[in-house]
Amino acid sequence: MKIALLLTILLAFIALSFACDEFNPNISTIGECTATQKVSWKPTDNAQVLTPADLDPQELGMHEERMAYVLAIAKQQNKKFVASIYHQNGTLMCLGVNTGKPNIISHGEIVAINNCTALHGITSFTNYTLYTSGEPCAMCSAALLWADFKTIVWGTFNSDLLCKICMSNIPMDSSYIFGRYYGLRASPPRVIGGVLRTEADAWFGSYCSKPTSIYYIKPQCVCTNTTSPLKIDQTRYSSWFENGKTVSQFGGIITNTGSVTVTNPTFTSSPLRPNSIWGLAVDETKNTWALQWYPVIQPGQTFSFGYIIDGEDQIAFQPTA
Numbered sequence: 001m002k003i004a005l006l007l008t009i010l011l012a013f014i015a016l017s018f019a020c021d022e023f024n025p026n027i028s029t030i031g032e033c034t035a036t037q038k039v040s041w042k043p044t045d046n047a048q049v050l051t052p053a054d055l056d057p058q059e060l061g062m063h064e065e066r067m068a069y070v071l072a073i074a075k076q077q078n079k080k081f082v083a084s085i086y087h088q089n090g091t092l093m094c095l096g097v098n099t100g101k102p103n104i105i106s107h108g109e110i111v112a113i114n115n116c117t118a119l120h121g122i123t124s125f126t127n128y129t130l131y132t133s134g135e136p137c138a139m140c141s142a143a144l145l146w147a148d149f150k151t152i153v154w155g156t157f158n159s160d161l162l163c164k165i166c167m168s169n170i171p172m173d174s175s176y177i178f179g180r181y182y183g184l185r186a187s188p189p190r191v192i193g194g195v196l197r198t199e200a201d202a203w204f205g206s207y208c209s210k211p212t213s214i215y216y217i218k219p220q221c222v223c224t225n226t227t228s229p230l231k232i233d234q235t236r237y238s239s240w241f242e243n244g245k246t247v248s249q250f251g252g253i254i255t256n257t258g259s260v261t262v263t264n265p266t267f268t269s270s271p272l273r274p275n276s277i278w279g280l281a282v283d284e285t286k287n288t289w290a291l292q293w294y295p296v297i298q299p300g301q302t303f304s305f306g307y308i309i310d311g312e313d314q315i316a317f318q319p320t321a
Contacts, residue, residue, distance in 0.1 A: 047178035050192045060195075063131075063153050066092075067196045070131050071155070071203055073097070080167075080204055080215075083108035083132040085116050085125070088150070093128070094119055108132055109140040113147055125149045133200055134161055135193060138170040141177035144189065151190040152178075155200025163221035165201075166208035171221075228319035229258025230265055230297070239312055247275070250314050251306040256297040264295045270316040272309060279305025280317075289317065 033039045052060050066084065073095060074082040081098035096112025109132055116122045129151040135158040136144060144152055152174075162169045174191070181188040207216045232254050239248040256262055267280070267289040280289045297303055309315065 046175035063195045081108040083112040086129045088127040136174045138172045141174040153192045167215045168217035230319040231255045254303040262297045267317045272315045274307035274309045277307035
């Protein structure tokens with residue numbers, strides 16, 4: 001009953017959060033509102049999520065050891081989502097395994113909390129740390145705030161679970177919920193994501209080719225290439241001696257090797273600067289280059305440029321988009 005009430009409050013909270021008016025500092029203040037004022041939530045950033053790179057070796061080693069234990073239990077039980085709760089003195093207090101019983105909202109984090117309450121009578125988890133194989137969903141993130149956990153650590157990110165693994169999930173980062181801690185407590189939890197990420201991702205595997213699985217959902221995610229489809233080839237056409245120095249002419253071809261049209265591409269470059277250039281225009285304020293005319297390259301199409309420069313070294317252009 002308590003879990004159902006928590007879920008109802010969470011859904012109402014999310015709906016109201018997205019329905020808020022924009023904050024206008026000319027007519028608005030932050031604080032307690034009077035009966036005659038219109039109210040909305042204050043502008044709020046998501047909570048900071050630390051990564052293994054942000055931790056010192058000793059702390060990271062501790063988190064990795066505990067996450068490895070969570071993943072070992074997950075494999076032993078053949079369940080994807082497992083959570084553990086540690087006392088601040090380092091004692092493992094309890095575990096939670098998402099078995100889908102007695103109902104669908106019995107997620108690993110919720111089960112772990114309930115187990116700790118049943119075993120040890122713990123009703124508030126101030127100064128406790130929770131580990132979970134996968135980032136807490138929106139429901140569990142809210143529950144962890146209510147329970148007042150000090151630190152929360154996970155392996156696989158929600159965005160990867162939904163967008164790459166095709167596992168059904170509410171499309172929301174837990175940092176959105178954790179960043180709104182001020183409605184419940186004085187300070188945010190310490191949040192660490194991606195501990196043993198490679199191992200956790202491998203354990204979740206992929207459901208993208210398993211549409212009959214109870215976990216499967218067809219993702220509706222924004223997928224951004226981490227590498228540009230634009231390929232740049234350059235050729236030095238000639239070099240000559242002029243005013244006591246060597247001068248060279250280069251020609252370049254930009255090819256769209258991808259399957260989508262690239263619009264308004266920009267490029268960074270090495271510090272070398274040409275004496276003259278055609279086809280590309282520089283933005284000195286950003287130290288970037290753009291196509292000088294018709295900034296659209298269709299799949300398979302090319303764009304030509306050229307320049308004259310002192311010396312025999314070419315300018316190293318790199319696409320940024």
